Amino acid sequence: MPRFSVIIPMFNKADYIQRSINSVLQQNLENFELLIVNDCSTDESLTLAKEIKDARITILQHDVNKGLSAARNTGIACAKGEIITFLDADDEWKPFFLSSIETLSKKFPECDIYGTDYDEKINNHIVNPVKNLPASTLPNHYVKIDDFFTASLFNPIYCYSCVAFSRKALEKIGDFNTQVDIGEDLDFNIRANTQFQLAYYYKACAMYYVDIPHQMTTSTIQQKRLIDFKKFDRQAESHSGLKKYLNASRYYYASQFKNQQNKKLFKKFMREIDFSQLSFKQELLLKSPYWLYKKFKKAKSYLIKRGVKITPY
CATH class of the missing domain: 3.90.550.10 (Spore Coat Polysaccharide Biosynthesis Protein SpsA; Chain A)
Structure with a gap:
């Protein structure tokens, strides 16, 4: 064996x-x-x-x-x-x-x-x-x-x-x-x-x-079947690390849907996010006008292509 x-x-x-x-x-x-x-x-x-x-x-x-x-x-x-x-x-x-x-x-x-x-x-x-x-x-x-x-x-x-x-x-x-x-x-x-x-x-x-x-x-997520975070929410009430992890994941999906201008799903995840657990940069990205958000994304993409990976944390 x-x-x-x-x-x-x-x-x-x-x-x-x-x-x-x-x-x-x-x-x-x-x-x-x-x-x-x-x-x-x-x-x-x-x-x-x-x-x-x-x-x-x-x-x-x-x-x-x-x-x-x-x-x-x-x-x-x-x-x-x-x-x-x-x-x-x-x-x-x-x-x-x-x-x-x-x-x-x-x-x-x-x-x-x-x-x-x-x-x-x-x-x-x-x-x-x-x-x-x-x-x-x-x-x-x-x-x-x-x-x-x-x-x-x-x-x-x-x-x-x-x-x-x-x-x-x-x-x-x-x-x-x-x-x-x-x-x-x-x-x-x-x-x-x-x-x-x-x-x-x-x-x-x-x-x-x-x-x-x-x-x-790197493919579009609009047609994908997404994880249901809510099934873990009750368990997260007694696990602070898991609660933050779920919130960070919701932030990720909200950002992806904002990038793809899917207003319905963007608003869905925005409603589920605890903004007190996000960094200033994360909150700024989600709440900024779309034109400004795209400038941030373009700058990030420019840096990534040159081997510099930045995070909003």
Whole structure:
């Protein structure tokens, strides 16, 4: 039985899939299986994935396109490993990712979620997003995170190309929500981190590519099925970190809908936001006239293209 099951959901990533696969095969820990879930790609993704020969690779095929959450769920259902982890088909691991997860699992046996820091690559510029970690958290150290939600207020402390779960945890958390097209990671994070403890390696062990065409986070969200934040509100009443995390997420969606001039959904999320928990810059962005808001967004885009990532926090 492999120690790790690695799941790569794949849909039309022909330009990147071999890079992702090779980053797994080049790990300095070799006891893993690699499950590639082809979600009915219409480009050369499947052909290119099959070109790489390794006994640890299994390719799973969907009969119809089902989306990212379903692809991850298919991989989980077929996984044999004790620890299950994910890699998006357009991202890549550094060679020490799996060995870092193994170290976390040994150092913190009480934990069932294992995450690492990550770098972002934007137009060939590499940046490390700002995290809201305690000041006592030192780079290159293995730590236990007491409150994932507070730590992830600025930027997520892990993405879904640098997090792993024990099999026990996944059996209790349940599947990724296939009724959500955008925000499925957020939904899963809440269910996971309210039930299990997180061990974290404060070193970038993965590369997250921001400017990939057809990336879910860069596509329009107006036609997507969104997460229902209200289902977590009652739980958040007794968890201040989760309450702030939900409020920050609502801010994100309000900003996205303002950007797309969807007045109905913008007003919906504005009504749900607790503005006392936002920064001055966040409130200014949401309440500014649209022409001024667009100037702010244009300036931010200019900086991002030059490798400078700023936040409204």
